[in-house]
Amino acid sequence: MWRWLLVVVGREVMGVVATDGTVGKALSVLDQVASMGRPVRLRELLETSSFPKPTLYRFLQTLTNQGMLCYDPEQQTYAPGIRLVRLAHSAWSQASLAPVARPHIEKLASSLREAVHLAQIDNGQVVFIDKRQASTRFATLAQPGQVAPAYCTGIGKAILAFLPEDERDHAIQQQAFLQYTPNTHTTAQALLADLKAVQVDGIAYDREEHEVGIISIAAPILTPSNRVVGAVSIATATNRYALEELEAFRPALLDCVNQIGAEAQSWLPPSLP
């Protein structure tokens, strides 16, 4: 409960709320609108917001003026604006490792005929940067940007395990530890034990922790200087493969991440707070 508030008001940095002044507050409002998943009214935002009405109102006005939000006068609702789409295009093509990784992801996906995902971490959440599904042609587009919890996905654990200690601790504090399935880790302790194993093995598994029937094997993308910049996962369903059978994908997966890591050499690590 309290954690939610912290996240909304400002980005929590090492346990301390860093509001980043007015800009941070405005961006937290932007996040809130985006997280609603549908156009929302001022009143709805007010319920969960920590800002008083006029302040929230002013932020919405400003963000709308700026094109970061889109206001529907008839419904009096706010939704994320197109300017974000424009900005994200730049982000995708320069900031993320997607362009570098894409050919490797594609190769892996088509050789295995399984879904291959590329993700980075942002503020404790897994953000999918690219997805490839060789089996189903014309799979879902526009999936880049989707988010998932880090603590109960293979791709999330692969990244968490190889983060520097302070960043990892911070990220773990941000996890919600909701129990999605009987296999979900619900405590930091359980997660840490799992991460320990991942560190040793170099590979993370999703043992139906996020969704029953879905399993995955994931590996971190490490730069030559051993910094983790993302992860790749191969996801499949239990009716196609047993968990143990995923082991067979290990060599191909490690090949893939190693190649990406090498090419990402001259690359910018996502600078998390």
Add this chain to the structure above:
Amino acid sequence: MWRWLLVVVGREVMGVVATDGTVGKALSVLDQVASMGRPVRLRELLETSSFPKPTLYRFLQTLTNQGMLCYDPEQQTYAPGIRLVRLAHSAWSQASLAPVARPHIEKLASSLREAVHLAQIDNGQVVFIDKRQASTRFATLAQPGQVAPAYCTGIGKAILAFLPEDERDHAIQQQAFLQYTPNTHTTAQALLADLKAVQVDGIAYDREEHEVGIISIAAPILTPSNRVVGAVSIATATNRYALEELEAFRPALLDCVNQIGAEAQSWLPPSLP
């Protein structure tokens, strides 16, 4: 020259610069970084920025803290951050008309075997929301978010022609009128004359105005209340079709936009300033 400054410093609203306070300034810095197309250093930004060094520095810090920018400590460069990708995913799926339009775009593209584009307008620029190329399988992904000038593209003119007068005038003021090809309109007068014809005809053409060899036919997406919320274009090359032959696409194109317009009924017009 001066216009550029205005755009950078704040969003120009009806000829007056609306800085939107600190938030607007910070976002203008974000835009500037994104528009550079590659990771940039503080010094480079300083050259074109109107902010003094410490101020710019602070904005970059704030935006980085917020995950809107990504800082590479080794190169000391800033690039757009992943948080944008996450936010844009929300924007794409709720704010844009992409989800509504997608099936229609797809149908059109596959029936014609030509490239079909969906775009909206943001701050005078065309922002592509979706693209479909039936001919080349596995065409470029992550194109949503790309921008193009409005005054010399079919899709841009289709939107401009049907904007309310004040918004159109404002948008026209924002055009750069660079001469890309011999056919490019280089004055507001020439553009207005063209738009007049588009209003009458209901269809806009790109007569190799942006790129030699590339032509297109475009139509606005109008809501039942006759508000333009975007446009669809069919683009092709002069070595495949002559400009006059595009006329043959008219019925299919109008069908497409009418259907999208009808479904977008309950939709939020992009609230431009």
Add this chain to the structure above:
DNA sequence: ATACTAAGTTTCAAATAATGAGACAGAATT
């Protein structure tokens, strides 16, 4: 129709945060 309620908007003085000249530190270059 009229009163009532709730959501959205505006006002304005107090509180707070942003500002930028200048100083400083560190790296790269001469």
Add this chain to the structure above:
DNA sequence: AATTCTGTCTCATTATTTGAAACTTAGTAT
């Protein structure tokens, strides 16, 4: 070793943000 250039920090000044309260408008119930 001296110089230059870039990035970072400080702090008094200045301008902006803030939010309680008042006001307006739209919707609902009486």
